[in-house]
Structures are given as structure tokens and as C-alpha cells.
Amino acid sequence: MTASAETIYGADDLTHLEGLEAVRKRPGMYIGSTDSRGINHLFSEVVDNSTDEGVAGYATRIVVTLHADGSVQVDDDGRGIPTGVHAKSGISGVELVLTRLHAGGKFGGSGYKTSGGLHGVGASAVNALSHRFDVTVRRDGLVHQMSFAHGAPGVFDGPGARAKFTPRSGLHVTGKMKRDETTGTSIRYWHDARYFETGAALDVEGVRSKLRNTAFLVPGVTYVLRTATEDSISEETFHFPNGxxxxxxxxxxxxxxxxxxxxxxxxxxxxxxNAADENGVMQSNVxxxxxxxxxxxxxxxxxxxxxxxxxxxxxxxxxxxxxxxxxxxxxxxxxxxxxxxxxxxxxxxxxxxxxxxxxxxxxxxxxxxxxxxxxxxxxxxxxxxxxxxxxxxxxxxxxxxxxxxxxxxxxxxxxxxxxxxxxxxLTQKQQKDAARRKTALEGAAMPAKLVDCRTTGVARSELFLVEGDSALGSARLARVSEYQALLPLRGKILNVQKASLADTLRNAEIASIVQVLGAGSGRTFDLSAMRYGRVILMADADVDGSHIRTLLITLFAKYLRPVIEDGRLYAAMPPLHKITTRGRKPQTHFTFTQREMESTVARLEKAGKQVVTPVPRFKGLGEMDADELWETTMNPATRSVRRITLAEADAAAADEALDLLMGEKVEPRRAWLVRSAARVDRAAIDV
CATH class of the missing domain: 3.30.230.10 (Ribosomal Protein S5; domain 2)
Structure with missing residues (x-):
């Protein structure tokens, strides 16, 4: 089979962008965007280098001039870009940092303790995207100058970006520094509009904001903004000694x-x-x-x-x-x-x-x-x-x-x-949610036994499915009526894993749960229509309570599964014991197992506390008063709850477990119980 010319893909089709060519090819990767924000980013890259000199303690005055011809000039009185020849590259430090990506004095050397520029990309990116880029360095008693066109070094035969350009490499000494002249760097550039969107321009207010903000952050440096027109020059000074x-x-x-x-x-x-050392080898925990x-x-x-x-x-x-x-x-x-x-x-x-x-x-x-x-x-x-x-x-x-x-x-x-x-x-949210909830409830008759919350919205609201009417009394007094609703359940609901759909929907307790949730059931269940943000199963901390929780979880898993998948089904964890100590400052501790109770009593007695014995055990939620029930089971800040979850990857295994433990077939369940008996920690069984 012979490939056509269009389908041949070989090494000659690969392109290697060298030097600053990559910046010109994809400017947005280096300056963020090619609109006005990108043009302002060019200015930021240049002025940030001068600011780094100020942070290091070498510059005290930075002057930004916006010329009438659209060029930007930044002057500082810092140390000046190094002018010596770089040993590895064979070119001056000025040419190195302005023409090579990832080159500069901020890669862990002694030049800067901290700096804003770290990638060695900023100034060279500005150079690459400029018609003309002039740099003057005052250092070591000499004045050095160099110019570039789109990142290529050379000389211009006159002022402005349209002057004739002749390529020529090398930094040139143009004279000696005057006696009262300070060291420093001066950069002036004319950006090339072809790399930017039509109409993009330097935002002068953005420049002003940048200088003002930096003056706040570097109290030891004075920033001056000069805006030049053909007729005049206006000047603003930013200096804030209090920072x-x-x-x-x-x-x-x-x-x-x-x-x-x-x-x-x-x-x-x-x-x-993790950071690289001087040799480029990555080190951990630097x-x-x-x-x-x-x-x-x-x-x-x-x-x-x-x-x-x-x-x-x-x-x-x-x-x-x-x-x-x-x-x-x-x-x-x-x-x-x-x-x-x-x-x-x-x-x-x-x-x-x-x-x-x-x-x-x-x-x-x-x-x-x-x-x-x-x-x-x-x-x-x-x-x-x-x-x-x-x-x-x-x-x-x-x-x-x-x-x-x-x-x-x-x-x-x-x-x-x-x-x-x-x-x-919260008040504003309640008002919004009240209107939303009113719309949802219009025409819907709720079960008479529902103790609803006061319309505080789905996100915060909670529905407690409470075991028995006795617990309902304490829960009614304990709850926060703004967002906690109660639905009491009489006895144990139907085991839906064994029952038909018709029998399930005829069950009064299940019908009440489906009606109160307001989102349907089975394949028609609509999670977005659910009236409560969370559903909390609140049953006694005994064997019957565990059975009731299991039956309710089975119901949700089979007919209301999105509630579990969305992480909105929880099981409350009421305590079994209440431990109190005697003395001027009595203490109260709640524990959840016999083992935890015994260890807590031993710890308190070892600490010199006198524990009231025998330690009372709650037979059910109804034995707690409202304050105890609120603190241990209903207060979001102090309660313990378990979220019932179902990961997509575990769905099949969960269905098999429900069918095994709650299904009609007895023999597989008996065999599983026999096989699993050895896994039971007899000491942990609460009897």
C-alpha cells in the first residue's frame, strides 16, 4: 500500500523554534494574552526587573516615561545589568538576558534573595515582540548601549522605531559616567502591534495602578510616572513610607x-x-x-x-x-x-x-x-x-x-x-428559599406527622427519620426549627429487597418518606426536586436500631439511590452511655460502646475524678432529654454522623451484598454467616 504525499509524516515535518522565535510564534503563552492586557504585561515585565533591584536594596528611584510616539521607557538607579562577557555563552550579560529565554540572575545565584521574575522570560519576551528595544547600562564608570529589532542585536541610524536597522552583535561603550551620575539601567521599547489584536493599546491607568501598588509594597523606592505629549510632560510621584x-x-x-x-x-x-540544585539535580525537602x-x-x-x-x-x-x-x-x-x-x-x-x-x-x-x-x-x-x-x-x-x-x-x-x-x-437566604419552597409545596399535602422546618432552603435543610414517637418528643424540643425537619417512623419498615414494588408503595411508612422527600422514586426520582439537603437516619443505638437503619438504607439503595450517590444520606450515631463526675466542676462524657465507656471511666478515675456509678445506659433516644439529644446527635457542630456512600465502581458489589443479606434466599445468607463468624470481635459485641 502506497501512502499519498498528503499522508506522509516524517522528521522533515517537525519544526524546532529557536531562541525568541517561539515567543513571536505564540506570544500569548509568554505574556498571557494579545489584547491590551498583554501590552500592559510587557511594561510590567520591564518595571518588575527594576523593582527587584529596589527590593534588594540597590535602587531607590524608578522613572517610567510614556513617550508621545507610543514607546515606553523605564529608568532605575540600581546596579545595572552585568556587562561582562558570560563565560559559557561568549556574549555580554546584557545581550544574554535580553535575547535568551530562561537566562538571568534569579535562578538561585547571589544576585537576588527574592525577586518577581524567575523564569528568565520577561525582558527577552518584550524584546522579541518589539520593533525596537534600546538598553543603556551605567556601570563600572562606563555607559554601555545596545539596540535590538525583534530580539536581534544591531544599530539604528536614527531615532524612532522606523529608523533603518543594521544587524550587529555586541555591547558598545559610548562614554564615561558623569561624576554625579548614578549606576542603573534604562530600557526603551516600541512594541510591534502586529503581534496584538486590532485596537489593543497600553492602558495608562493600568500603568498608574501598577506603579502605585508597587510603591506601597516597596516603601524604600520612589516611582515616577511621566506622560509625554507633543506639547508637554506631566509627572506623578508615588512614594508611601508606611507601606x-x-x-x-x-x-x-x-x-x-x-x-x-x-x-x-x-x-x-x-x-x-522539591527544588533543583546548582547542577540541575532535583532535591527533595529543600x-x-x-x-x-x-x-x-x-x-x-x-x-x-x-x-x-x-x-x-x-x-x-x-x-x-x-x-x-x-x-x-x-x-x-x-x-x-x-x-x-x-x-x-x-x-x-x-x-x-x-x-x-x-x-x-x-x-x-x-x-x-x-x-x-x-x-x-x-x-x-x-x-x-x-x-x-x-x-x-x-x-x-x-x-x-x-x-x-x-x-x-x-x-x-x-x-x-x-x-x-x-x-x-441567613435571614436573606431564608426569605429567598421561603418563596422557592412555597412554590414547590403548593398543592402538596404532607403527612400529618411531619414536623417540617421553617422554609430555610434545600442546601441547609435536614430531614431526620426518627425511630418511634417517644424519640420524636425530645427531638422536637431539641431541633433547630429553621432547618431541621422530623418524620417519625412507627416500627420497622418493609424489607423492600424481598417485597414487590406494589407492596413497597402500599407500605404507609415508605409512602410517607417518598412523599416528604418530594422527588419521586425509582427511575423517575429527580434529585433536583428533593426538598431537603440531607436525610439523617436517627435510630436507637441497639440491635433494633441497627436493623431499622439497615432497612432504611436498603430502601434508599433500591428506590432512592441518587440520594446516596450524591452523598446526602447519613446515619446518626447516638451514644450508649452518659458518664458524669462529682465535684465542684462536674464533667459529662458520652460514649458509644461498652469498651469506650470502660476505658473512659478508667482514665477519669486515674486522673483523680470521682465517677458516678453505676454508669447509666440509654435504652433509646426517647430517654435523652432535649439538651442531651441536641448535643450528641443533632447539633451539626458536635454530633457524629456517618455518611452512606456508594461509588460507581462499587455499585455491582453493593447490589450483590444487599441481595445476599436482605434478599429472599436464606441458604446463601446462612452460609455467609457461618463463614464470617470468625471475623466477629466478641468483646466488641454490645449486649
Whole structure:
């Protein structure tokens, strides 16, 4: 069989993009996009290199000039790009970093402790996408100059991007530095519009915002923005000696009265990650040190502003440092709210992250060596170890702030605001869900024995299938009526594995369950129509209770399976014993097995506690009072529940197990019981 010319695929069809050709071929891979954001990213790459000099302590002034011809110029008073000949490549340091991808002084050498640019791509990408790129370096008493056209070195015979270009390699000395002249680097470039979308242009406000933000983050550097026209030059200066607190004041919404002063958190921490050594060999658990600086405050408004930066680079989508901050805020403030009397009412759920952040203005800045980002544009930090470092630093500060008598009053005001935000959010949600639930229930007659919740929506609502009317009395008093509904079951429901569909639907208890769930049964079951977010099987902690749970699980597995597959079926775990101690400060402990009860009693007595004996055992849920039932079985914050799950891969095995244990055939079940008898831990059997 002979292949046609169109189908032949050989080595000659492979393409190797060398040098900066790859950038020009796929610019979006290197600068994020080819619209106006990409043009602004070119500017960011250049100014970030100057900023790294400022962070390292070598630059104090960075001047950005937007020329009337569309070119951008960045001048700094740092050390200047190295001008010596690079031993391996045989070209000057200037030509190396501006024409070779992945070349620079930020790959673990002694040039920078931390830096925003790490890939060695930024400046060379700008060079590749520019009609003209001029660089001037003042260093070692000399002035060095070099020009490029689309990344190729050479000379232009005049000013502007359209001047005649002659290729020529090498960095050239054009004179000596003046006596009062500082070292540093000056870069001016004219981007090539052919690589960008029609109409794309530099966003001057974006440039202004970039310089302002960086001035907040690097208090020791002054940034100047000069905008030139044919007739005049306007100039703006950005310098903020207070750093992040100044940034918080700037970002806070206009007219938003502060509820707290600006909290400034700073600290260090260590983490480990895999990294390559100087020879390029990957090493595991390389120790790293991170510097964390965070400033934030709460205002009376509802807006939230959280800005994240890594080595002065803005991370638009946050990342692992934001995750650490949010975890710390929720954990520390939840604990403070729980400690402060009078904030949360009985049975109220703790606030969420949404409530904690309401009205907050925050700036998170971390300085770390060799950060990892999700893309070349550095929009999101992905260095995993930073989460725990930031969390530890912020959590310790918040704990001290909420406990210190000098700031306790201010902290309580913030905690009250967070709790109030939680209540408002829940109230608004209840109103929305009430309308949705009313529509769903119109024309539907629910069983008279259903103790329904007060229309707080599917996501939060819970339906307890309660064993017997005796337990219903305590459960009715214990529940949170806003979102917890009760359906009592009399006796044991039908074993649906043995019964026909007609017999199943005629069973009164099963019919009530199907009706209350409101989503149908079998193949017509519609999970989206289900009236409750969770179904919780609440039966006694004895053999009969276990049997009832098994029958209910069988029902859901056969006719209401989507509830299990979606992870919305749970089994409550009520305790068996209540252990109390005597003394001025009596303690109460609940245990779930005989073995756990005995070990708990032994531990308490060893600790010098006097245990009330004999230890009472609950015969059923109905023996608990409302407070005991709430604390042990119904309170989402303290209860223990088991989620009933069914993975797709296990579906066949689950069906076989149900048929074996609950089906009509007795002999296979008897044989299985005999074979499995040796697996029983007799000491663990509760009798």
C-alpha cells in the first residue's frame, strides 16, 4: 500500500523554534494574552526587573516615561545589568538576558534573595515582540548601549522605531559616567502591534495602578510616572513610607467608616519543597524561608477587597497565600467568638468565611525564593508550603489581638459585626428559599406527622427519620426549627429487597418518606426536586436500631439511590452511655460502646475524678432529654454522623451484598454467616 504525499509524516515535518522565535510564534503563552492586557504585561515585565533591584536594596528611584510616539521607557538607579562577557555563552550579560529565554540572575545565584521574575522570560519576551528595544547600562564608570529589532542585536541610524536597522552583535561603550551620575539601567521599547489584536493599546491607568501598588509594597523606592505629549510632560510621584497600611487606606471604599484600626501582621516561617540544585539535580525537602506581611481592617460597609502579592507581583487570582490568610481568619475568629459570651445564641451556627470577610480591606504580601505560579503571567501563587506559613503568622497575631486587654474592646466590636453579618446572610437566604419552597409545596399535602422546618432552603435543610414517637418528643424540643425537619417512623419498615414494588408503595411508612422527600422514586426520582439537603437516619443505638437503619438504607439503595450517590444520606450515631463526675466542676462524657465507656471511666478515675456509678445506659433516644439529644446527635457542630456512600465502581458489589443479606434466599445468607463468624470481635459485641 502506497501512502499519498498528503499522508506522509516524517522528521522533515517537525519544526524546532529557536531562541525568541517561539515567543513571536505564540506570544500569548509568554505574556498571557494579545489584547491590551498583554501590552500592559510587557511594561510590567520591564518595571518588575527594576523593582527587584529596589527590593534588594540597590535602587531607590524608578522613572517610567510614556513617550508621545507610543514607546515606553523605564529608568532605575540600581546596579545595572552585568556587562561582562558570560563565560559559557561568549556574549555580554546584557545581550544574554535580553535575547535568551530562561537566562538571568534569579535562578538561585547571589544576585537576588527574592525577586518577581524567575523564569528568565520577561525582558527577552518584550524584546522579541518589539520593533525596537534600546538598553543603556551605567556601570563600572562606563555607559554601555545596545539596540535590538525583534530580539536581534544591531544599530539604528536614527531615532524612532522606523529608523533603518543594521544587524550587529555586541555591547558598545559610548562614554564615561558623569561624576554625579548614578549606576542603573534604562530600557526603551516600541512594541510591534502586529503581534496584538486590532485596537489593543497600553492602558495608562493600568500603568498608574501598577506603579502605585508597587510603591506601597516597596516603601524604600520612589516611582515616577511621566506622560509625554507633543506639547508637554506631566509627572506623578508615588512614594508611601508606611507601606501596606497606606495601601489599605487607599483601597478601602470611599466613605466606609473603619470598625477597627489597621492590623499589621509581619513574621517569618519555613517550609520545604522539591527544588533543583546548582547542577540541575532535583532535591527533595529543600528548606525555604518566607517573609509574610499582611495589613487589614474592617469597615462598616459590605464590600470586601483582598489584594495578594508575591515578591511585589500582583496575583490577581490570589493563591496559596490567600488560602492561608482565610484559614487563619476563620479559625482564629471562630475560636474568639466561641470564647466571648453573649455573641452567639444557643444553637446558632458559627459564621462562614463570607461573613468574616464582609467589609474587610486586606493586603497580603509574601517574599519567598523561587515562587511557583500557575502561569507565566503570575496571576496565582501555587507554592504549596506558603499556606501553612501565612496561616501560622496571621492566626497567632489574631489570637493575641482578640485576647489582649488593650485591644479586646476593638476586637469584640469586629466579632459582633461578623456575627451580625452571619445573621443577615441567613435571614436573606431564608426569605429567598421561603418563596422557592412555597412554590414547590403548593398543592402538596404532607403527612400529618411531619414536623417540617421553617422554609430555610434545600442546601441547609435536614430531614431526620426518627425511630418511634417517644424519640420524636425530645427531638422536637431539641431541633433547630429553621432547618431541621422530623418524620417519625412507627416500627420497622418493609424489607423492600424481598417485597414487590406494589407492596413497597402500599407500605404507609415508605409512602410517607417518598412523599416528604418530594422527588419521586425509582427511575423517575429527580434529585433536583428533593426538598431537603440531607436525610439523617436517627435510630436507637441497639440491635433494633441497627436493623431499622439497615432497612432504611436498603430502601434508599433500591428506590432512592441518587440520594446516596450524591452523598446526602447519613446515619446518626447516638451514644450508649452518659458518664458524669462529682465535684465542684462536674464533667459529662458520652460514649458509644461498652469498651469506650470502660476505658473512659478508667482514665477519669486515674486522673483523680470521682465517677458516678453505676454508669447509666440509654435504652433509646426517647430517654435523652432535649439538651442531651441536641448535643450528641443533632447539633451539626458536635454530633457524629456517618455518611452512606456508594461509588460507581462499587455499585455491582453493593447490589450483590444487599441481595445476599436482605434478599429472599436464606441458604446463601446462612452460609455467609457461618463463614464470617470468625471475623466477629466478641468483646466488641454490645449486649
Amino acid at each position: 501596606l497600611p497606606d495601601m489599605v487606606d487607599f483601597l478601602a471604599p470611599t466613605g466606609d467608616r473603619a470598625v477597627s484600626g489597621t492590623l499589621v501582621v509581619s513574621g517569618e516561617g519555613t517550609y520545604k519543597e 528548606p525555604r524561608r518566607a517573609e509574610v506581611e499582611v495589613a487589614f481592617r474592617w469597615g462598616t460597609g459590605y464590600e470586601r477587597t483582598v489584594e495578594c502579592f508575591t515578591n511585589t507581583i500582583r496575583n490577581v487570582h490570589g493563591g496559596t497565600h490567600r488560602k492561608g490568610f482565610e484559614r487563619a481568619a476563620v479559625k482564629a475568629l471562630h475560636a474568639a467568638i466561641a470564647r466571648t459570651r453573649g455573641l452567639l445564641r444557643a444553637k446558632e451556627e458559627p459564621p462562614t468565611l463570607e461573613d468574616v470577610l464582609e467589609g474587610m480591606t486586606a493586603v497580603i504580601h509574601v517574599r519567598i525564593p523561587e515562587p511557583q505560579f500557575t502561569s507565566q503571567t503570575k496571576d496565582e501563587l501555587s507554592t504549596a508550603g506558603i499556606t501553612k506559613v501565612v496561616q501560622a503568622v496571621v492566626e497567632a497575631h489574631l489570637r493575641e489581638w482578640t485576647e489582649d486587654r488593650r485591644t479586646k474592646v476593638e476586637a469584640k466590636t469586629v466579632l459582633q459585626k461578623i456575627v451580625d453579618a452571619s445573621r443577615v446572610r
